[in-house]
Amino acid sequence: MLVAAWALSLAVRADDLPGNDLYLAATLLRVVDGDTIQVRLDSGPITIRLHGIDTPEASQPLGSAATKALRSRVEGEPLEIEPIEQNDGYGRMVAKVHVRGDDINAGMVRSGYAWAYRRYLRRQTVDERYCRLEAEARGARRGIWSVPPEEWQPPWEVRARERGDAVAAVSYAAETPERCIAALGRRTSAATAGQRVDGPAAAAGCRIKGNINARGDRIYHMPGMPSYADTRIDESRGERWFCSTSDAERAGWRAPLR
Secondary structure, three states, rough: OOOHHHHHHOOOHHHHHHOOOOOOEEEEEEEEOOOOEEEEOOOOEEEEEEEEEOOOOOOOOHHHHHHHHHHHHHHHEEEEEEEEEOOOOOOEEEEEEEEEOOHHHHHHHOOOOOOOOOOOOEEEEEEEEHHHHHHHHHHHOOOHHHOOOOHHHOOOHHHHHHHHOOOOOOOOOOEEEEEEEEHHOOOHHHHHOOOOOHHHHHHHHEEEEEEOOOOOOEEOOOOOOOOOOOOOOOHHHHOEEEOHHHHHHHHEOOOOOO
16 A cells, blocks of 8 residues: 555656656557566567666565555556667666656655666756655655665665675765765775676686677677676576677677667
């Protein structure tokens, strides 16, 4: 009942968070998790990664609740998709999702079921608002903020630890909108993130990651690229490390689409 209630009381109007004027009509196919859906456009099915938010992993408290929260807001509704990026390097469109004028991405943050995804938010007033919505939810102890503060771990840090990266412990108990806004668009450096470099090729200095996404596309990621830190190489799946971009391209891998 708590999940359903927020849809009525915590909606954020698209007019409050203006974006571009391009909207694509879509029909929901499936809610994958709290920040990913599959929809059908006129051009066919596509996976949408909700822009500017990050929801708890399945292993985290309220991970399944975040998925239910998103499903309760979009299931059976006419969707309008506002593209931000055509391809995030994993075959997904990054976009805002609107339902009857409500910004669903922002609503997930305000309801307390999503973090403002600082790394991928833009330094624009429209995105800075997400930091303020997160602070509002945290102050009201909604959703993910209802657990003890020591459990306030952003999903991006959880994923980094699961990859084996050395991630410094950061307390978000004293987080403010200003600190959040200051971090927008900031890429964590390898030194700060403690990025793990493993495998014989990586140990030899070959640090270009040859990833295979869910669609089977072979994409290489160089150190410093936005998706580098979040890309994990599984050699059992045919993924591999490269010493140069020319090596990667000769082997059939390509750079992420811009």
